[in-house]
Amino acid sequence: MHLLIPAAGMGRRMGSDRNKLLLTLLGKPLIAWTLLAVEASSRIDWIGIVCQPEDMPDLKAIVAELSLTKPVEFIQGGKTRQESVYNGLQALPLDAQRVLIHDGARCLATPDLLDRCSEILFKYFGLIAAVPVKDTIKIVDKANFIEDTPDRNRLWAAQTPQGFDVRLLKECHEKGRHLGWEVTDDAALFEKCDLPVLIVEGEETNLKVTTPVDLAIAEFILRQRLGNSADASS
Numbered sequence: 001m002h003l004l005i006p007a008a009g010m011g012r013r014m015g016s017d018r019n020k021l022l023l024t025l026l027g028k029p030l031i032a033w034t035l036l037a038v039e040a041s042s043r044i045d046w047i048g049i050v051c052q053p054e055d056m057p058d059l060k061a062i063v064a065e066l067s068l069t070k071p072v073e074f075i076q077g078g079k080t081r082q083e084s085v086y087n088g089l090q091a092l093p094l095d096a097q098r099v100l101i102h103d104g105a106r107c108l109a110t111p112d113l114l115d116r117c118s119e120i121l122f123k124y125f126g127l128i129a130a131v132p133v134k135d136t137i138k139i140v141d142k143a144n145f146i147e148d149t150p151d152r153n154r155l156w157a158a159q160t161p162q163g164f165d166v167r168l169l170k171e172c173h174e175k176g177r178h179l180g181w182e183v184t185d186d187a188a189l190f191e192k193c194d195l196p197v198l199i200v201e202g203e204e205t206n207l208k209v210t211t212p213v214d215l216a217i218a219e220f221i222l223r224q225r226l227g228n229s230a231d232a233s234s
Contacts, residue, residue: 001118002046002096003038003161004088007031007059007104008077019055020209021104022062026222029062030209033107033222039068040111043118044100048091050075050084082183086173092166098122099169101186102161108221109206114161117200121163126190128163129202130156159202162186168195 007021021031031049038044047070051059056074063072075091077084085101092099098121102109113129121127133155139148164186172189175181183189187197205221207214 001043001098001100001121002048002092002166003044003100003102003114004048004050004075004085004092005031005034005038005102005104006077006081006084006088007049007051007055008081008084019052019058022055022058023215025107025209025215025218026226030107031059031104032062032066034102034104034109035063035066035068037107037109037111037114038102039066039070041114041118042111043115045070046093046096047072048075048088049073049104050077050088052077080182081185082173082176085186086177089166089170089173096166098163099166100161100163103208105209106160106206107209108203108218109159109161110203113203113206117161117163120198120200124196124198125165125168126163126187126195126197127200128185128187128197129159129161129206130199131159131202131204131206133157156199158185158187159206159208160185164190168193 022029025033038047049059049072051074053076060074073091075088078087100117117127117129133152136152137150137155138146139150141147162185169186172193175193176189181189181192190197207217209215209218
């Protein structure tokens with residue numbers, strides 16, 4: 001299975017002046033934890049990191065230090081996540097038929113989740129990891145008055161990895177570029193092209209590290225996994 005990691009963003013909501021994936025979590029950069037999970041996956045055998053040129057030296061150093069056994073390609077990112085994934089798709093090996101796309105900021109995804117999505121993807125053209133929404137969600141107007149309360153039983157919070165048939169996803173991206181669609185994930189492109197996307201049960205701990213609070217929560221979860229060790233290398 002081929003995997004693309006969009007890693008071309010900045011850490012504005014984190015209050016950082018650098019790529020948030022280079023920030024440390026228990027002594028390792030965020031993206032290192034993501035890569036360690038990918039390395040432990042039994043299904044993924046190729047990794048593409050989509051990044052900005054200025055981050056490439058740091059990312060290459062991180063990959064070298066981890067001594068990964070799986071091949072890693074570095075791909076130039078775009079101005080948006082959508083552009084970055086498009087660039088990543090063009091850089092896939094010619095024999096790639098299915099691809100997982102996983103945000104580097106979801107550094108707590110487990111190898112089991114990556115493997116489950118990989119296995120299921122061979123039966124479907126598109127899927128995303130997601131978890132049921134626990135809170136009641138309100139739809140509001142521009143003045144912040146409630147317009148509607150959707151049925152919580154039908155709401156799921158999208159995560160990554162998301163997986164797709166490579167040929168179909170490339171076609172969706174090309175159509176999106178031609179029609180000027182702007183989306184925040186690849187599943188939305190599939191939806192706009194009237195293609196089915198399956199929900200795969202995700203993990204509650206698979207949070208996206210976006211703010212300092214997220215970073216603190218991620219540290220707590222990781223400490224629990226490591227047996228409350230303060231040193232990630234112990």
